[in-house]
Amino acid sequence: MINVVWFLFIAVGIIVAAFTGNIEAVTDSAISSARLAVDLSLGLIGVMALWLGIMKIAEVSGLIKAISKALRFVMVPLFPDVPADHPAMGAIIMNMAANVLGLGNAATPLGLKAMQELQELNPNKDTATNAMCTFLAINTSSVTLIPASIIAIRASAGSANPTEIIGPVIVATVASTTAAIIAVKLLQKLPAFQIKPQDLEEVKGQ
Amino acid sequence: MFVEIMNAISKYAIPxxxxxxxxxxFFKKVKVYEAFTDGAKEGFTTAVRIIPFLVAMLVSIGIFRASGAMDILVKAVSPITGLIGMPGEVLPMAIMRPLSGGGASGIMSELITTHGADSLIGRMASIMNGSTETTFYVLAVYFGSVAIKKTRHALPAGLIADAVGLVTAVLVANLMFG
Structure with a gap:
């Protein structure tokens, strides 16, 4: 899926650009996007180090285990393949909490920590597990209580009531999170998304 | 009241x-400074590991955006989205949203400046933007950080969730402000 989408963006983009006369803009955009990707990644280093450090303290002190235990009634049905007391559960919970509160800076490092923990449970290191797909579906559709950046744009544009969108955003994100969970649980049963035996063979052969 | 509590929570959450x-x-007798630095040293490698995945994703989206293919896509999809009450002006933002957070915010700012923050279009764009995520970016970064190449059903599930979020945003905006 991702291979097709990725290729189509490039192929359609370049063919359309040839007809619309935007071909130079495409060249500029390709180069500046590559630079932006590196800037974004390197910009993460500091904040990643901060949150991974804090998470390590939470892990060593047993705090993460305690939190996962308290929330196991939600987490175990969502992530049946992950042991209830695995550190991945704690990292997922912390990431979800950061997303709900609109703490974008904290959410990404905590989420990447969760992915690393989930990867430890993964027998096939280049293929996503069901738990990873579930986590990402919930993550990208996250229930949001405070859409901070949107409120800021509205306030600066002179809205009489910049926060009036909070209620509707909560309704829409509850709907999208519900859809995400249903979609991911149904899609993981489809034959097209099963992990194929030949993929496993490849890994063994390496 | 609710808004004030929420703002206070988001202000104090990180501290x-x-x-x-x-x-x-500290009270559990963990060597907190040593534990912190031990965890923090993974920050660099994680950030660097994302680079190839993010370059691949942002370059292909950048080419698509700059080509003008977006306008063609908007024209093709607008008859369908009009049926659920989405004004044509908001559609480019809806299509941009999963691809580029900055791009979607740019379109939203433009819509708010042109139509007013408290117009139906301004409100709908705000709600739609707040209700969805930059799914392609998140998948590239999260899977990239652990070198996952076969992403299975993560992308379709994320896009279905985005679509449901967008449609709900349109319906709620029309119901409350229409």
């Missing part, structure tokens, strides 16, 4: 976590 976790560790 609270930065205090609470080391404090808990």
């Amino acid at each position: 609270f976590i930065l205090l609470a976790i080391p404090a808990y560790g």
Whole structure:
């Protein structure tokens, strides 16, 4: 899926650009996007180090285990393949909490920590597990209580009531999170998304 | 009242976590400074590992955006989205949203400046933007950080969730402000 989408963006983009006369803009955009990707990644280093450090303290002190235990009634049905007391559960919970509160800076490092923990449970290191797909579906559709950046744009544009969108955003994100969970649980049963035996063979052969 | 409580929570959440976790560790007799630096040293490798995945994703989206293919896509999809009450002006933002957070915010700012923050279009764009995520970016970064190449059903599930979020945003906006 991702291979097709990725290729189509490039192929359609370049063919359309040839007809619309935007071909130079495409060249500029390709180069500046590559630079932006590196800037974004390197910009993460500091904040990643901060949150991974804090998470390590939470892990060593047993705090993460305690939190996962308290929330196991939600987490175990969502992530049946992950042991209830695995550190991945704690990292997922912390990431979800950061997303709900609109703490974008904290959410990404905590989420990447969760992915690393989930990867430890993964027998096939280049293929996503069901738990990873579930986590990402919930993550990208996250229930949001405070859409901070949107409120800021509205306030600066002179809205009489910049926060009036909070209620509707909560309704829409509850709907999208519900859809995400249903979609991911149904899609993981489809034959097209099963992990194929030949993929496993490849890994063994390496 | 609810809004004030929410704002207070988002203001104090990070300082609270930065205090609470080391404090808990300290009382559990963890060597907090050593544990912190031990965890923090993974920050660099994680950030660097994302680079190839993010370059691949942002370059292909950048080419698509700059080509003008977006306008063609908007024209093709607008008859369908009109049926659920989405004004044509908001559609480019809806299509941009999963691809580029900055791009979607740019379109939203433009719509708010042209139509007013408190117009139906301004409100709908705000709600739609707040209700969805930059799914392609998140998948590239999260899977990239652990070198996952076969992403299975993560992308379709994320896009279905985005579509449901967008449609709900349109319906709620029309119901409340239409």
